[in-house]
Amino acid sequence: MKRLFSIIILLIISLTHASNAFSISPDVFIQSTVNRASQILSKDISKEEKINQLKIVAKETVDIEGIGFYSLGSARKSLDENQKKTYSDCFEKYFLKSFSSRLAEYTNPEIEVKNKEVLSKNYTIVNSVLVSTAERPEVNIDWRIYTKNPDKPLIRDLIIEGLSLARTQKEEFSSILSSNDGDINVLFRVLEDFSKH
Amino acid sequence: MLKLIKIFFVTIVLSTSAFAASDGDLELSKKDKDKVNKTGKDCFEPLNRATFSLNQGLDKIILKPIAKGYRTLPLPIRTSTGNVLDNLSNLITIPNNVLQGELGKAGINTGRLIVNSTIGILGIFDVAESLGFPEYEREDYGQTLGRWGVGPGCYLVLPVLGPTTIRDTAGSFINVMGGDPYYNASVNGNNEYLSDKVYRISRVIGAIDFRAKNIESLDNLEKNSVDFYASVRSVYLQDRENKIKNIQRGSVEVIYKDEEGWEELDSK
Numbered sequence: 502m503k504r505l506f507s508i509i510i511l512l513i514i515s516l517t518h519a520s521n522a523f524s525i526s527p528d529v530f531i532q533s534t535v536n537r538a539s540q541i542l543s544k545d546i547s548k549e550e551k552i553n554q555l556k557i558v559a560k561e562t563v564d565i566e567g568i569g570f571y572s573l574g575s576a577r578k579s580l581d582e583n584q585k586k587t588y589s590d591c592f593e594k595y596f597l598k599s600f601s602s603r604l605a606e607y608t609n610p611e612i613e614v615k616n617k618e619v620l621s622k623n624y625t626i627v628n629s630v631l632v633s634t635a636e637r638p639e640v641n642i643d644w645r646i647y648t649k650n651p652d653k654p655l656i657r658d659l660i661i662e663g664l665s666l667a668r669t670q671k672e673e674f675s676s677i678l679s680s681n682d683g684d685i686n687v688l689f690r691v692l693e694d695f696s697k698h
Numbered sequence: 699m700l701k702l703i704k705i706f707f708v709t710i711v712l713s714t715s716a717f718a719a720s721d722g723d724l725e726l727s728k729k730d731k732d733k734v735n736k737t738g739k740d741c742f743e744p745l746n747r748a749t750f751s752l753n754q755g756l757d758k759i760i761l762k763p764i765a766k767g768y769r770t771l772p773l774p775i776r777t778s779t780g781n782v783l784d785n786l787s788n789l790i791t792i793p794n795n796v797l798q799g800e801l802g803k804a805g806i807n808t809g810r811l812i813v814n815s816t817i818g819i820l821g822i823f824d825v826a827e828s829l830g831f832p833e834y835e836r837e838d839y840g841q842t843l844g845r846w847g848v849g850p851g852c853y854l855v856l857p858v859l860g861p862t863t864i865r866d867t868a869g870s871f872i873n874v875m876g877g878d879p880y881y882n883a884s885v886n887g888n889n890e891y892l893s894d895k896v897y898r899i900s901r902v903i904g905a906i907d908f909r910a911k912n913i914e915s916l917d918n919l920e921k922n923s924v925d926f927y928a929s930v931r932s933v934y935l936q937d938r939e940n941k942i943k944n945i946q947r948g949s950v951e952v953i954y955k956d957e958e959g960w961e962e963l964d965s966k
Contacts, residue, residue: 663940676928
């Protein structure tokens with residue numbers, strides 16, 4: 502009995518220790534993510550290969566499903582389970598293409614993490630700057646990080662010079678739905694077309 | 699008489715803005731209504747989309763190629779041009795600092811205008827920045843109306859001029875009604891150095907300078923949008939909200955205000 506008790510105590514200690522060891526600070530998480538992206542972009546490989554590698558980074562670090570349902574706005578409440586599944590698939594393909602092709606335009610972007618602001622248990626904002634070059638000025642980029650699970654923080658929004666990409670995307674989707682009598686199938690088609698071309 | 703007509707026109711525009719914001723009272727809940735008042739409503743969407751297409755055509759044929767050509771000019775020339783335009787915009791920023799009750803900023807910007815117009819040779823050199831003046835933030839009458847609590851009213855896309863709102867259009871009319879000293883001196887003034895032609899040329903150069911600074915960002919936005927019109931509208935309205943609140947980097951309270959989306963998703 503005493504031995505069993507010792508094993509349980511040891512197990513608890515080791516699990517707690519493991520949790521501490523893998524917990525990652527949001528600013529460190531962003532710096533390591535942008536460093537990974539930067540390394541990919543500076544590699545001497547084809548644009549297609551860069552895009553594929555960036556997609557892997559995005560899948561690991563971005564809350565794609567959360568952003569997808571946020572972007573859908575109140576329309577998400579009227580979807581059945583099949584439509585939700587179709588939407589999640591369409592949105593992931595659309596998001597990965599949009600995200601990776603935006604980044605693939607840059608060659609070796611240098612992003613410096615400057616500060617972080619803990620908003621709540623669930624959210625931290627990480628402030629960073631895209632360092633200026635001869636062609637473009639310095640750009641402020643803030644990252645909204647979902648930290649509900651501190652071991653696996655996830656990016657939920659990019660705020661570029663005060664403009665939220667998630668909010669812009671939400672307003673785009675809302676515009677498509679309102680111009681088509683709220684027909685979700687039109688949005689599915691638009692997202693699929695975008696992903697294919 | 700002309701002034702009276704202008705005042706009458708602006709009064710109509712402002713009252714239309716007020717009507718536009720209350721247009722859907724019967725159909726909208728109070729919460730929805732607040733959201734619309736704060737973020738702008740696209741009352742004329744079909745017309746706006748048509749004008750947006752026209753502007754895109756003009757941009758592709760005229761403005762973008764000129765902006766690309768402008769970008770080939772040496773950097774010091776482009777920087778000096780931007781400095782002169784910023785210096786001129788101070789003439790609108792200063793009265794708006796005062797109207798918004800920011801007397802400290804008005805004083806700093808007056809100092810900036812004097813230093814840059816004299817030592818900086820008509821604003822060609824931003825001497826004030828070298829002397830450690832704080833970063834310059836433009837203000838206009840649309841922002842002042844926003845600070846005074848006037849809602850944006852309907853979102854508009856004007857031919858050639860692009861995105862705006864009824865409130866911001868009214869703000870622009872205040873410029874030509876006497877609110878812009880540079881306009882007064884060049885168009886209405888009686889002097890040999892300035893004329894309406896000089897004023898118009900400087901406005902055109904301002905548009906080219908703006909377009910040249912945003913070639914990549916607008917291309918990127920267009921390429922990655924599923925509805926470019928809606929993206930530009932969203933970006934314009936977010937930018938105006940930030941400027942009215944004098945927020946440089948955006949603010950979670952502003953970006954996600956009236957927003958239960960994330961909370962609802964998080965609770966699942």
